[in-house]
Amino acid sequence: MLKPVLQHLQTQADASVQRLCDFLRIPSVSTDSAYAEHVQEAAQWVRERLTQAGLQTSLQASTTHPIVMAHNADDPDLLPNAPHILLYGHYDVQPPDPLELWETPPFEPTIRSDAIYARGASDDKGQVCCMLEALAAWKQVHGHIPIRVTVLIEGEEECGSGALHQFVHEHQEDLKADVVIISDTTMWDKNTIGITYGLRGLLYYDLKLHGPSRDLHSGMYGGVLANPCNELTAVLGKLFDDQHRITIPGFYEDVLDLTDAEREQWEELNFDAKEHCLKPVGVEQPHGEAGFTTLQRKWARPACDINGLYGGYGGKGAKTVIPSFAGAKVSFRLAANQNPKTIAKAFEDWLDSHDVHGCRWERTHLGDATPVVVSQDSPFMTAASKAIEDASGKLPVLVREGATIPVVGQFKQDLGIDSLLIGFGLVDDSIHSPNEKFDLKCFHLGCRTHAALIAQLAEMAQPSAVSSE
Amino acid sequence: MLKPVLQHLQTQADASVQRLCDFLRIPSVSTDSAYAEHVQEAAQWVRERLTQAGLQTSLQASTTHPIVMAHNADDPDLLPNAPHILLYGHYDVQPPDPLELWETPPFEPTIRSDAIYARGASDDKGQVCCMLEALAAWKQVHGHIPIRVTVLIEGEEECGSGALHQFVHEHQEDLKADVVIISDTTMWDKNTIGITYGLRGLLYYDLKLHGPSRDLHSGMYGGVLANPCNELTAVLGKLFDDQHRITIPGFYEDVLDLTDAEREQWEELNFDAKEHCLKPVGVEQPHGEAGFTTLQRKWARPACDINGLYGGYGGKGAKTVIPSFAGAKVSFRLAANQNPKTIAKAFEDWLDSHDVHGCRWERTHLGDATPVVVSQDSPFMTAASKAIEDASGKLPVLVREGATIPVVGQFKQDLGIDSLLIGFGLVDDSIHSPNEKFDLKCFHLGCRTHAALIAQLAEMAQPSAVSSE
16 A cells, blocks of 8 residues: 555655745744744644645644644544554744854745755654655545544644643543654664654753842942852853763762663664764864763763853943843753653752852743653564665664653653654754755655555554555 | 133023033944944034034044044143143943833933933033033133143043044143043042042953854753853853952952051941942842952952853743853953953963863953052142032042043053042942933032132142132
8 A cells, every 4th residue: 555655755746845845934933922923824734734634633722832633533444453643743943043144044945955944944844744745645545544643733842842731631532542653853864764762851941140120330330249140150150060960969860871782782873973963063072971972971861051141241342231130041951760850959959059149040940851761672663663664775773862852751641652753854954053954855755754654554453454565 | 710600600500401411312332333423423512512612623533433632722821830631531322221121212311300311421421511511611701711621532431442542642742731630430429529549440351152163952962062151151150269259360469459548548438338339239238359348349359240141042932052152241340550461361361271172262352441549649639629629518538439441541651640530420320221310410510510620720820810709
C-alpha cells in the first residue's frame, strides 16, 4: 500500500513546497501578544489541511492560542487492532528578532541552495507539513488513513505549552493512543535519520531586580546605594564554579548517570564536536561542565543559560544612570531524572541566599518541562526503524537531544505513553536564530517517512491483511 | 550698581520663565545622532540670547555639536584690572527615556507646584538661563557688562565634551580668564546655596562580549560553549569584594584621603543621608564601600556602576536563546587625585585577567574626566560668598559633589584656572531621570546671584569707583 502513496508524494513535491511557503508566511509568534491574530490564522490553516486529509477537525479554544485537533475515530474501515497513534506538532514560532540579521525577511519564505528560509521553516512548521502531506497522500491514494490517528497541533510550544497542558490533562481518554509521534528534532546527519530517545527538560525564569524608585544620576548616587545592575550581575556571576558546575546546592543530586552501554553507543557515533557543533557557529573552544565530552554535556548533563540581560541604558553612547531595575532571562536545561519543581525551589532558595542590599526580586516562572528518556527497544521503535529504512534506504541511529519538547514529558505523565521522536531538521538549520531554514531534501524525506510509518504501523495490526506491494 | 539690575530681573520674572520654556522645548539630546538638528537649534537659541546681552557671538563648528562662544573683549568701557571671567554651561541634555514614566512629555515644559518640568530643566538649561538672564539684565540696565566676560556654552557635556576639549586646547590664549564660573550643581538645601569645591571624575566604557557567530538555540548548545551573557555576568560579578570595595588591583592607590578639617566640616553639615538622599528615591538601606559615611562615599570615594545591560532576549515571555553577544555600560566615578588613564589601564588589565572561554571583548572608551578639588580660600571664593549673601540673604556652605563636570578638570589642566561652582538645582530635581524639574524659586535666585556676582567681581577691581548703591 505504501508504494502508490510515495509515488503520489513525488508528484506533489512542488505543490507541497508551495503549501509550506503559505504556512510560513503567517507570522505565528506565540510569545508576543502583538501577533495573536496571526497565530489564530496559522491554526485555521492547519485545520483546513487536516480536513482535506479526511479527518474530523476542531479548534480547541484556550485562554491563549487554540489547539488544532483532528481524528478519524469514526472511520468504520480502520484496520482492527492497529495501533492508535497521536501525531503532535506545533504551528507557533519563535520571535524573529534580531530582524536586521535576516538575509531575507523571516516571514517571506525564500528558496535558495535547495533550502527554504523562513522563521519556523524547520521548527516546526516544515516538520508539521511532513505529517500533513503524508496524511493527505494516504487519503488521496487510498481514500482514508488505515489506522486510528489523533492529531494535536498546538500554538504555544515556544512559550510553555500552557493550554495544551490543561487540554491533555482534561481529555486523557480521547487522547490515550498507543504511541505519540513527533517531528521536531534533527537528523543525525544529512543522510541519516535519528530516533531520539531522550530530551532535556527546561525551567525558565524572568528575573527582575528592583532598586531605587526611579532612574538615578550615577554621579549623585554612585557608591551610596545598591545599583540593580551591579547586584544582578553579582548574584548571577556566582552561578558557576571554576569547573563550570552550577553552584546551586543539590542541583546535580537527581541527574541520571549514563550507562556504560550508552557511553559506548555514543562513542561509536564518532561525533566530532569541534567540526560539527562548534565551528559552524564560529566557536573554537568547547566550554562546559568539567569531566564530560561535548556530546555528553549536550545530551545528558544539565545547563544554565542567561538568555537575555536588560535594564538601564543600552543605546548608543554613554548615559550615566543608575537604573531602577535590571533583569535577566535565566533558563535551565534539565538532565534525565531532574525534576523541574525541585530545581525551581533550589534556584529560588539560592537566589534568596544572596544579599541584594535592599533590592527586591520580581521572579516570573515562565514555564518548565520534564526531561525524558524512553526505552530503546519497543515494537514502535522497531516499526519506526523499518519505516525509516523504507523511506530513506538506511537504518536510523538512536540519539538523544539537548533541546526540550515540553509535551513529551507530559504525554508520559498524563497519558502514560511514550513518544517516537523522528526529526528531519539539520543542526545547521538556525532554529531560534536569524536565517532559519529547512532543506527541501529533508522536507521530502520527512513526508515519505511519515507515509511509510503509517504503513509499518498498519502492518503491526494485521500482517497478513496488508500487502507490502 | 546691582540694585537696579535686581529690580529689572524682578520685572522680567515671568518673561524669563517663558524664555526658559522656549529653550526647553528644543530636544537637544547630544548622545543620539537622531536629535542632531535640534542640538543645532538649541545652539542658535543660546547664541541669540547672548547677542541680545550685547556680546560678540559665534558658533564654533566642530565635527559633532557646535560650541556657542561669546565675549565682550572689545568693549572700551570695561573696568580696568577687573577680573576676566569665563562663564561655562551646556545646552545639551540627557536622553529622555524611559518616556512612559514622564507625567508630562519631556520636551513640553509644564509648570506645576512652582517648578518647571522638562528634560534639561535643571541640568543644565535652567541654570544656563540664570547666567543669560543676568547678563541681559546688566546690559539692559547699565548698557553693558562692566567686567570682561567670555561665555562658552557647549553641546556635548552629556556625551563626553569631545569638541570642547579640543577647542579649549586650541584657544588657550583667548580663554585664559582669571576664574571659571559654572552653574551645573545643586544647592545645599532649598534655602542655602553651596559652593562646590570638589567633583568626582568619570571613566565610561561600553563593553561588548562576543561569542558565537549567531544567536543559538539554548537546547542545542546549552552547556557546550561559552554563553556571552553568562561570561559577562561572571566577570562583572567580580567587580566588588564583600566590603563592597572595587577589586581592580591598584584601584584605590591614588585616592586622596580626607583631611581631618574636611571630616569635621562635613560632620557639621548634619547631613541625614537616609532622609535626604535615600528615602526620596525609595531606598531604605545605604550600601557602599565599608568604613565610610554616605556623604564621604558620595563626595570623596570612587564608585563603579553598571549603567546598563543588554544582549539576548529582553522582551515579553521566554526565548530560549544563547545570544551571539552581551554588553554592559560600565562607568567609574573617580575620587580626588585618581587619574582616568591609570584607572582605564587597570580596568582593561583586570578584564583581560579573566578567562572568558573563547569570547572576545569589544571595549569602547566613551570618555573620561579628571576629578577636581580646588582651594577653599581664594579671592574669587570670597567674592562669590558675598554675592550669594547679596542675592539670597544667607552665606553659602562649602561642599563637594559626587557628580562630574568634565570640563572643570580640563580648564584647570589646559588654562590653569580654577572653577567656581555655584549651582541652583535641588537634589530632588531628577536630573538624568524622568520628570526632571527646576524650582522657579531656584531659577530666580540663580538669576539674582549671577547678577550679584558680576557686581562683586567688578568691585574686586576698583573698589573706590563702584558705588554700592
